Amino acid sequence: MSELEDAYRLDYFEEEGFTRQECASCGAHFWSRVERDTCGEPPCDDYAFIGNPGFDEAYTLEEMREAFLSFFEDNGHERIDPYPVAANRWRDDVLLTQASIYDFQPLVTSGETPPPANPLTISQPCIRMQDIDNVGKTGRHTMAFEMMAHHAFNTREDAADDYAYEGEVYWKDETVEYCDRFFEHMGVDPTDVTYIEDPWVGGGNAGPAFEVIYRGLELATLVFMSMEQDPDGEYEMKDGNRYSPMDTYIVDTGYGLERWTWMSQGTSTVYEAIYPEMIDFLTDHAGIDHSATEEELVREAARLSGYLDIDEVENLASARSQVADELGVDAARLSALLEPLEDIYAIADHCRTLAYMLGDGIVPSNVGTGYLARMVLRRTKRLVDGVGIDAPLDELVDMQAKRLGYTNRDTIRDMVRTEEGKYRKTLERGSRKVESIAEEYAARDEPIPRETLIELYDSHGIQPEMVADIARDHGARVDVPDDFYGLVAARHEGEGASEAAAERDDRLADLPETDRLFYDDQERTEFEAVVLDVFERADGYDVVLDQTMFYPEGGGQPADTGSLSTDETTVEVTDVQRRDGVVLHRTDGNPGKGEFVRGRVDAERRFSLMRHHTATHVIGYAARQVLGDHVRQAGAQKGTDQSRLDVRHFRRITREEVKAIERVANEVVTDNCQVTQEWPDRHEAEAKHGFDLYQGGVPPGQQIRLVHVEEDVQACAGTHVSRTGDIGAIKILKTEPIQDGVERIVFAAGEAAIEATQRTEDALYEAADVLDVSPAEVPETAERFFEEWKERGKQIDRLKEELAEVRAAAADADEVDVGGVSAVIRRMDADADELRATANAIVDGGAVAVLGSARGGSAQFVVGVPDDVAINAGEVVGRLAGQVGGGGGGPPDFAQGGGPDVDALDDALDDAPDVLRAIRNA
Template identity: 70%
Template structure:
């Protein structure tokens, strides 16, 4: 709150500067300046008007000022563009705002309403508007409720709910009938899971701030039924010890079983009491804003929440990652989803223990030991390959030996992987010999290497040989590799290799 007052003081000086500026031009202070003053300094339009009046300057304050601010932050309930995208936008604008019953009793999943209008979408579905609804429309990172609407004649499935200028639009798989009296039934399991995860989001951010520092702020969120994610401002990766500390604090709040409450104070009074930290989830519209109190955390929020923190059940952090500089993402699960996630992790651990034939608690050290043994075996294999390559290079009984302008050369087929081909070629080069090594493993492949001072360009040789097996290749003058799919042509290509070497050397 003290920081909020300091921000107001700085903002006041900024307003005086603007008033002087626009007094010189004779123009009114535009809405863009008002939004910036509000966003950066918390200066309300009426304060700007008071200061500007002293300088004889007018102020352009739109009637929907807070909606303009909300749209700047992506927090508006629906943008003008979204409304205009609906072919029935004009008819929708004539309807009264929907009575949002989900704010009156968030635990309630049944209600009755009257169908005010039905709009055919053209895709076999219908958009239905009621006079009141318990269906929470998508917003603030929370998905919409699903469920049914039933009249005496039919029952339709509700698969989506969106809010446009205060009107909630329900997308249904059928037409319940304009003017019909309907009974709404919310998918209770889905609603409760979303409520737990939304409340858990507040708890996780608050706990992260306590553990990581006061600099932590929400930078984005998405709630779900199986898990949710929250992006926060933080300058470093989050350690396992910090994750565990955040989990402990979050579950302490859950076990505290304190009431989760809502209030609708005047925006100015709320900002004066709590500062701009209220708007971590976005700036809401309206003169009065909805505040959610979860333990010591207070946020402006339009989502649905459990009645008490104990109703969240449990919170487990599934993962953390740095999604960009200065932003860390927490993925977590709450309630029965947290239990399921924990059981899935335990199942995976037990399966690993069965494979390794050890007790679950010894899996980490066993895995580490196996990994170290695997690395050592890899080094041993590489060493053996190099030794084998040296034997082949010195013995080369199966290869053709020739002289290329005074430099000895060996053309040899070695059906092995590329690592062994390279090792064999390097061993020959160390003896001062030009190496042309071919393999029929996985198509036809070649490695050509030349010692220092050789007149042969390895890249040119590989390019010509690879062309004979339907492929390509190349590289620098002293070491190149390539190949092609025609393994049947490998032997013929190697037979022609001596002539290719001489041609390249004489070029």
């Protein structure tokens, strides 16, 4: 008996006549109303619904979603709106939403906050990058999908007081009954449904679970999250760890919308069921037209395609051959028929994935969710070009964005076009690198390693298919793994997600949370408090007060500074931090535990930080107004003289856009609107304002502080001015890209903005004085001078070339014979450009050039060799430079180097003929 067998013995199963059985093929245990030899899931059983739909009527995606949600609404569940696919919008430990339970982790599942409803139902868009290589091939996998679900959050009676929800809503029996009833609601014979036991583990939790199979297809997963990892736990799960029951227990179900829709239509693959118009469009624009016999072969192959799961088969080709054998056709013929279709299926799915990603504001970049979006986009572009679809990629993505109802479709198309341009440049640069690597491994007679393939894609954006093509042309071997893109995605799915490791100081455990007075009156800078404790540190003291007006560092806002005074002493506060709710004031002295102190915050510094913090919100709001709703904060740092806001945007911010952002920001200032704060319930705030609330990070707790500035609303713990007019002028000092897809806006506010403007004006007037023109004439004059400078540079280059030719002609008298080859060996104390130009002129005349110079205080050599001369210039330079205490090198036809010993230059040139002869004769 398995350790969890009792957990699967449900009253509902007994009442409905289910029996526990063992699959004769795979050995899995399952529950069924009728006796069966096998569990019903491929490869134990084939699909039995293709060409034979499994429900009473056919449904579209939209109709199926509504049927599910309405059923559970009618059965006491509250429908809630889906969350974005970018899970890092509301949590900091993952990047993409991969299941509906992600919406409620970690705050709800831990019991820290209540769920938005209990029980609830939802249809949550998800993206699973690990499925990318299966898409198109299995007939059932999609990278983007909707997880229809119903959830219930329960606590054990003896622990109810410790959590934000209490009691049991429903548990295993009711969950299986709901599933059974929904099948019956769709017209299914319940005897055809099997429930396979498949214990679930993940994220330190575990529990029993069922895979629900109907006609060969897994349509639902019912997870009963009820255990937590414990070395001494009573249950050992399939990951090898032990687990114990936890106080909360949660119903976590998942019904794949796409698969239910597929089941209702019985099409050859899931893709024809969920993307019918797009599949027609793509096949038409790719010129694919199958005969009736070929269509039948495609259908039969789809029926058997459960074998093709890249995670579970060792080799895709062998699995494809197995399908071909069962169909009695040649594997090569089957592949030629299916592969173009598989690429079209993948294009349709990837375009939907991109519509979700870009529609939810993910900007393609080199990190985090941006990297994953870029990977999908570039793979899609490669597939589109490979199949030969005569339609632009942005149009294809827009088709899916339109169906999903996104209103920012122009921005989505713009992002796709911009990213395509970047990709073209990447390919131009990368092909040369691949050629070099291919030649290297061809010479070794070794295949290009998998890690090199992944690194070429990861660092240079070069897709493995391109590597394979170039490698073949250069005689190198490369084996592209079937799960290549899944391997790449796995390297990045945790990137940018933080692990919130709690660093708790045991000495603070017995202290109460510090009362933060600055939220009551942000302009107040003096207060009184009692010293609760003092901790001596290596560089001062950490003072804990019962209450404080000092703002602790956080959210990109520096800590306040100031002083604490008793009747006997005054200590300076140099830093303030918050740990586990306790505010620590770093001081240069000990005010004494139990003392009554008067605190004074540096008011001028506090007010400057307040102005810049509110200005940060205003700049972010203005950037979204000008650049688009996809703009989100990627980082921020407030200061007293200037601040910066990093925003996600897919191209450089232009000068005109900078002026527009500045104009909008200062309009908000002149409106002098009130800046307000409130502390609403988290779920109410999210429902009203969306997840754009969390521009600066996700705060903990059931209540969160919101700051309202004009139309901008953000969760924020910082200090702010009372009205936008208190900010003063806002001046953008510069913008710069800090990484691909992230633009930094540096700005100043209030007096700092005026001072920055004055510094710019001073520089302009100084330039005008130097040029002897008015300030208004500086740009035109500078441009004229620059063009004249460029023209003079060209004249100088021409004169240098002419001088080099004269020197080369005069060097005929210095020619020496080095084994049948003429060489010119000369010292000419010229700069590097002149040396190179002269060497080129000598080589053009058919001779080897060895030139030395001592200009600049060091010995320099330049060596040039004609193409038909067997002398390696890099080796010559290496030997000569070694004689002057240095080094150098380069390709066989041209090299340069040198060293610090100028006195040895002439001796080295004297030895040059022998060096040339030795290398020529080697």
